[in-house]
Amino acid sequence: MKVVGESPSLRPAEVAKVILRALRVPWMWLGGGMMAVAFFSLLGALSIYDVSFVVPVTALSYVAGAFGGVVFLREHVTMQRWLGVLLVAIGVTLVFLGKN
Amino acid sequence: MTRREPLHLKTYLLITVMVIAGPLGNVLLGKGMKHIGEPAMWPPPQLLHTGLNIFTSASIWLGIGSLTTFFVAYMLVLSWADYSFVQPASSLAYGVVALLGYLMLGERVSPLRWAGIAVICLGVFVVGRTNPRTTGQV
Numbered sequence: 071m072k073v074v075g076e077s078p079s080l081r082p083a084e085v086a087k088v089i090l091r092a093l094r095v096p097w098m099w100l101g102g103g104m105m106a107v108a109f110f111s112l113l114g115a116l117s118i119y120d121v122s123f124v125v126p127v128t129a130l131s132y133v134a135g136a137f138g139g140v141v142f143l144r145e146h147v148t149m150q151r152w153l154g155v156l157l158v159a160i161g162v163t164l165v166f167l168g169k170n
Numbered sequence: 171m172t173r174r175e176p177l178h179l180k181t182y183l184l185i186t187v188m189v190i191a192g193p194l195g196n197v198l199l200g201k202g203m204k205h206i207g208e209p210a211m212w213p214p215p216q217l218l219h220t221g222l223n224i225f226t227s228a229s230i231w232l233g234i235g236s237l238t239t240f241f242v243a244y245m246l247v248l249s250w251a252d253y254s255f256v257q258p259a260s261s262l263a264y265g266v267v268a269l270l271g272y273l274m275l276g277e278r279v280s281p282l283r284w285a286g287i288a289v290i291c292l293g294v295f296v297v298g299r300t301n302p303r304t305t306g307q308v
Contacts, residue, residue, distance in 0.1 A: 113199060113224065117208050121200035122271035122279050122287075125193070126264050129290045132297060150296060157293030164286025168279075 119169075126165045132158045184247040185259045188240050192260070193267040195236030197274050202229030204275070257298030261291045 093099075115124045136155045139145035147155075203209075206223045210216040224230055247256055264287050271277040 113203050113230075114209055116196075116200040117203035117206060120271060120277040120279075121197050121275060122268040122277045122283065124200070125196050125267040126283075126287050126290055129264065129294065132294065150299070154293045154296030154298075157296060158290050159293075161286045161288070161290030161293055164289060165283050166286075168282030168284075168286055 123165060123169055127162055129158050130162055133162075181247055181251050181255075184243045185256065187243040188247070188256075188260050189263050189266055191236045191243065192240035192263045193270050195233045195238075195240055196267055197270045198229050198233030198236055200271070201275060202227040202233060205229065253298070255298075258295040261294035261298065264290050264294070 112124065112128070133155050136147050136151065140147055202224070206220075206227060209220040209224070244256070244260070268277075268279050268284065268287050272279055
């Protein structure tokens with residue numbers, strides 16, 4: 071979406087233009103495909119494990135997102151944000167340990 | 171001053187919708203998938219059968235509807251409210267998921283799991299309070 075750029079307004083015509091531009095960027099199709107894989111993986115996990123276990127564990131996306139942002143998008147992640155990400159990782163570990 | 175009040179009301183209303191609709195959607199998906207059971211991926215006819223079971227489940231469709239409501243509320247509120255305000259508020263959703271899991275699905279949530287969820291909420295809150303943009307325009 072950084073390649074596509076932000077919408078100048080929320081008028082339906084402008085939003086439609088952004089969506090059409092987005093559909094021409096190959097990364098969007100890859101991202102959409104991976105989100106579809108994530109959704110069906112979530113369904114699979116929910117068929118086996120408790121939702122109160124699965125959903126907190128999906129918070130690991132904050133950890134993956136921080137690393138992905140640094141590696142692929144050259145984002146600058148501040149110490150405060152790393153602290154938040156570390157807290158999320160600790161929380162997920164506790165959820166794993168608290169699994170029945 | 172009067173103009174800010176409807177803005178605050180809209181913001182809190184939509185965040186409330188997010189914090190309820192998101193977890194409700196996940197719990198409904200969980201309910202649907204528990205009813206269907208572990209999906210069979212092989213052979214291919216079994217995968218088709220699994221797909222049909224999933225997409226003919228009322229709970230699954232209600233869950234998708236609820237998650238769509240969450241997403242629309244999220245996009246709407248972000249159009250006027252700061253991300254750094256919305257994101258920490260939405261961290262409460264992790265606690266709501268566990269509560270709804272207990273109330274609607276009878277899940278047992280151990281004290282350690284509650285502690286983990288509280289730490290996740292704190293972590294998401296801390297992340298949400300950071301500057302959302304650290305790169306220039308592409």
